Amino acid sequence: MPTICLTAAYSITASVNPPRATFVDLPLGNTVGRPHDPEFQRDLLRRAFAAAEAMVQPGTITDLGVGWDGDGSWKRFASSTGVGSGDGGDDRRQRVDTPQYQYESDRLAAGG
Amino acid sequence: MxxxxxxxxxxxxxxxxxxxxxxxxxxxxxxxxxxxAERPDTPPWTPLRAPMAESNVALIGSGGAYLSGQVAFHWNDDTGIRRIPTSEPATDIRVTHFAYDLVPAREDPNIVFPVDRLRELVDEGVIGGLAPTAIGCMGGIYSARRTVEELAPAIVAEVLAMRDAGEADVALLVPV
Structure with a gap:
């Protein structure tokens, strides 16, 4: 089964080395763009599929040339949260082993 | 310095x-x-079975997507999968994850699990079709062993079943 990987984390994807990968320079959690911007999202996916069709070498990561406009200030944020940033250190969320519902209504709907 | x-x-x-x-x-x-996780060797290569415009796409996203009514992922090495129908708008798709900012994806899950956009690209003719079921999973798993031994085989089995049913020709992986 052929696969196409769409990633916003270049170094992590390079480390696991999938057969076909496409890279977008966007924040983690915004892999396909901003909320409610369907044309941006479609354009990004069109580029990913076109790039995947053109790949011939296993392990290729094609940069789709997609990023936010502006000065890249989100990268400063992405690179600065956490330890030593003034909030006391470890910013990672607790790894609880109960289902983490988005809404209370989801928990009820799931019979939980 | x-x-x-x-x-x-x-x-x-x-x-x-x-x-x-x-x-x-x-x-x-x-x-x-x-x-x-590291894989220094050359990955296996499976040629595309057809041009994308003639291919059915199976969506697999590790941003923690689940459907309202399903049990949500937990945050302690949850290696389960959730089957999410792709025929309906993403209104009831939720996301949960401990390692990225959930606010934007909860506004519009398409930014980590683009079912609506893929359906539109079918209408545009960019891709041939969208597999009727997409797979949501939790990308935040600290155990590479459990990912390889539990999560990956479950996804592979689902996708190969889709292939054998004529529902999928290529898998789109959207990791988070």
Missing amino acids: WVPWHHWAVDASTPVDYIALTRAQYDELGYPPYLW
């Missing part, structure tokens, strides 16, 4: 190096280095 990692200069044109950042964060916290 040693510069704290959170004071590194940020180059707008260079991808954020999350591996280096995690290494620096763990080092500063006094933890042993996080062991990232």
Whole structure:
């Protein structure tokens, strides 16, 4: 089964080395763009599929040339949260082993 | 001179190096280095079965997507999968994850699990079709062994069943 990987984390994807990968320079959690911007999202996916069709070498990561406009200030944020940033250190969320519902209504709907 | 990692200069044109950042964060916290999954050898290569315009796409996203009514993922090495129908708008798709900002994806799950956009690209003729079921899973799993032994085989079995049913020709992986 052929696969196409769409990633916003270049170094992590390079480390696991999938057969076909496409890279977008966007924040983690915004892999396909901003909320409610369907044309941006479609354009990004069109580029990913076109790039995947053109790949011939296993392990290729094609940069789709997609990023936010502006000065890249989100990268400063992405690179600065956490330890030593003034909030006391470890910013990672607790790894609880109960289902983490988005809404209370989801928990009820799931019979939980 | 040693510069704290959170004071590194940020180059707008260079991808954020999350591996280096995690290494620096763990080092500063006094933890042993996080062991990232690595595959140095050449990956296997399966040619596309047809042009994308003639291919059915199976969506697999690790941003923690589930459907309202399903049990949500937990945050402690949850290796389960959720089957999410792709024929309906993403209104009832939720996301949960411990390692990225959930606010934007909860506004519009398509930014980590683009079912609506893929359906539109079928209408445009960019892709041939969308498999009727998409797979949601939790990308935040600290055990590479459990990912390989539990999660990956479950996804592979689903996708191969889709292939054998004529529902999928290629898998689109959207990791988070």
